[in-house]
Amino acid sequence: MSARADLMRLLTAFTSIDRARRLVDLHHAEVLATADPIVVSRFDVAMEPAPEDEQVLTVGCIAADGRPVALVLDPETRARVAGWLSPMRIELSDNDRVLLAFALELAADQMANRGDEFDDEDTASLAALNRVATEAPRG
Incomplete structure (x- = not known):
């Protein structure tokens, strides 16, 4: 085979891989859009990250149907959720x-x-x- 044919074969392979990835992403988006939400009925554990790890809080939960669920909260989301759960604070002079x-x-x-x-x-x-x-x- 010529170098040109090898190059064309590689380009075609990459295009097919990219197309396959796009199809998988579209399928995941469609599944998420049409799936019923998971209803969490119980919270069992909250795991703080080690200082050297990515700073996410992982909350171990159990769905209403018994499936295990992990809520993974980055610092920004964690702060937002904490604000929703905290009682209103009024600062008085x-x-x-x-x-x-x-x-x-x-x-x-x-x-x-x-x-x-x-x-x-x-x-x-x-x-x-x-x-x-x-x-x-x-x-």
């Missing part, structure tokens, strides 16, 4: 805390004077707001 404490004292007085208008949920809300008002600022 010292002046904000003083005014909030004053307002909560007034609310407590009103609740005591008109007790039949308030229930346990209202009392729990007042207690939660008092914790926010007296919580030490983070720094």
Whole structure:
């Protein structure tokens, strides 16, 4: 065979491989687009990476149908998920805390004077707001 024929055969082989890869990628995309989502019913373990490894958190889970599932979260995704799961944090200045404490004292007085208008949920809300008002600022 000539060098030209060898080159043409190689180019054809690479084109076929690239085409095959594109077909496989298209098939994977189609499967993902039409597949039912995996519903995770249980979380068993979270594995932190070693400092020298890629910084991803792997969470071992069990799907509702019993299949094992691994959630692999990079640092950006992990921070976003943490934000969804964390309770809302309100940063208050010292002046904000003083005014909030004053307002909560007034609310407590009103609740005591008109007790039949308030229930346990209202009392729990007042207690939660008092914790926010007296919580030490983070720094």
